[in-house]
Amino acid sequence: MIKTTHGHIRIADPDDAPFLHGFYDMKTPRAALLDTRREPLMPAVAELRELLGRKEAMQGLFYAIEDDTGAVRGFCSLRGMNQEASFGEVTLLLDDAGYEAPLADEALSFLLARAFTNLRLNKLMAHSLTLETRWRDFLKRHGFEDAGTLRECFFGGGQWHDIHLYTLVPAAPAVRN
Amino acid sequence: MPITTDMFLRRAERDDLDIIVGWMEQPDFQHFLYGDPARSQKQIREQIVSMLGRSGGVSMPGGVYLLIDSKKDGPVGLLSLQNISWRNRSCMLDLYIGNTQLRARMATAIAVYRALEYCFDELNLHRVSAFIYAFNTASWRIFEKAGAVRECVLKDHLPRDGKLYDVYGYGLLRREFEAVRERHRRSTEGFSLSAMMESLGAEEAGGAP
Numbered sequence: 180m181i182k183t184t185h186g187h188i189r190i191a192d193p194d195d196a197p198f199l200h201g202f203y204d205m206k207t208p209r210a211a212l213l214d215t216r217r218e219p220l221m222p223a224v225a226e227l228r229e230l231l232g233r234k235e236a237m238q239g240l241f242y243a244i245e246d247d248t249g250a251v252r253g254f255c256s257l258r259g260m261n262q263e264a265s266f267g268e269v270t271l272l273l274d275d276a277g278y279e280a281p282l283a284d285e286a287l288s289f290l291l292a293r294a295f296t297n298l299r300l301n302k303l304m305a306h307s308l309t310l311e312t313r314w315r316d317f318l319k320r321h322g323f324e325d326a327g328t329l330r331e332c333f334f335g336g337g338q339w340h341d342i343h344l345y346t347l348v349p350a351a352p353a354v355r356n
Numbered sequence: 357m358p359i360t361t362d363m364f365l366r367r368a369e370r371d372d373l374d375i376i377v378g379w380m381e382q383p384d385f386q387h388f389l390y391g392d393p394a395r396s397q398k399q400i401r402e403q404i405v406s407m408l409g410r411s412g413g414v415s416m417p418g419g420v421y422l423l424i425d426s427k428k429d430g431p432v433g434l435l436s437l438q439n440i441s442w443r444n445r446s447c448m449l450d451l452y453i454g455n456t457q458l459r460a461r462m463a464t465a466i467a468v469y470r471a472l473e474y475c476f477d478e479l480n481l482h483r484v485s486a487f488i489y490a491f492n493t494a495s496w497r498i499f500e501k502a503g504a505v506r507e508c509v510l511k512d513h514l515p516r517d518g519k520l521y522d523v524y525g526y527g528l529l530r531r532e533f534e535a536v537r538e539r540h541r542r543s544t545e546g547f548s549l550s551a552m553m554e555s556l557g558a559e560e561a562g563g564a565p
């Protein structure tokens with residue numbers, strides 16, 4: 180468990196499944212919860228519990244974010260790691276107001292350190308649906324650059340939605356042997 | 357004046373396995389598309405068998421693999437529509453012209469045009485995407501001529517020969533393709549998908565081989 184100023188970050192475990200499931204139930208879709216075909220996933224709590232219990236998940240890069248009372252506030256992850264090209268994708272699942280709280284900044288700092296220092300990645304990517312304005316503002320505030328917009332690639336709520344791509348490179352690229 | 361061609365699209369079959377394996381082993385395939393040069397022929401073969409296996413059956417496939425064939429030249433290239441989302445009506449398009457002598461000619465443009473007609477007219481898709489290396493100028497130019505928009509630029513994104521290259525993300529929406537088709541209707545009608553199917557149908561009715 181990593182202690183931060185306003186809470187803790189720890190590897191997510193099967194007991195986090197019900198809280199994680201709540202994000203899938205939300206009416207507003209999130210880019211982080213779409214599959215590779217940009218289709219929404221609707222897992223059952225039991226499926227999430229099983230996924231979070233797998234050995235690779237326990238050792239993996241999917242983390243629960245707790246506030247200083249120990250209550251889970253959201254999740255963050257590094258995924259889609261391309262070892263050859265040294266990039267990965269960052270996700271941060273919080274309620275809308277959560278992106279403006281210091282805990283979100285601390286979770287991102289943790290992920291950036293893990294990605295750029297421990298894993299020595301050379302780039303992080305992030306995706307956002309047009310509706311996710313606070314997530315997008317959060318990314319821009321932390322230096323993520325707009326790499327473009329995939330137009331009308333997700334259909335939900337009777338209309339087409341765009342997906343925005345953001346990238347972040349470390350201040351000094353990692354030297355890889 | 358309409359352009360005509362003897363090329364046609366058909367489903368890739370198991371009999372095509374050796375040809376496709378040969379293409380996937382070409383350094384150009386690995387340079388312009390993907391694939392690990394360390395893979396053995398057996399591994400490539402297994403991958404292709406699983407791809408071809410998915411194209412049959414009655415359920416909605418997640419990928420469609422088509423062979424670009426020519427009566428004169430034989431199999432020309434492979435066209436794949438991957439990550440098909442029937443919900444979002446979208447897919448990713450990859451094309452490889454294995455016959456290197458035909459690569460710089462109209463063959464690629466015609467194959468892309470027909471593939472797009474297949475996506476929009478037959479599969480009723482709304483959007484076709486492609487990610488293309490910035491150095492693969494010929495490919496992204498063809499896609500742009502078909503009406504696709506460069507939607508994103510991923511700087512230093514993927515390595516080839518020890519160097520990182522930019523990748524362009526393209527998207528083509530149905531209405532954009534229809535606008536381009538309308539603008540070039542006269543020159544494309546000779547090689548459209550419907551002209552191809554009419555020609556194959558007429559040959560079949562006439563008992564041609």
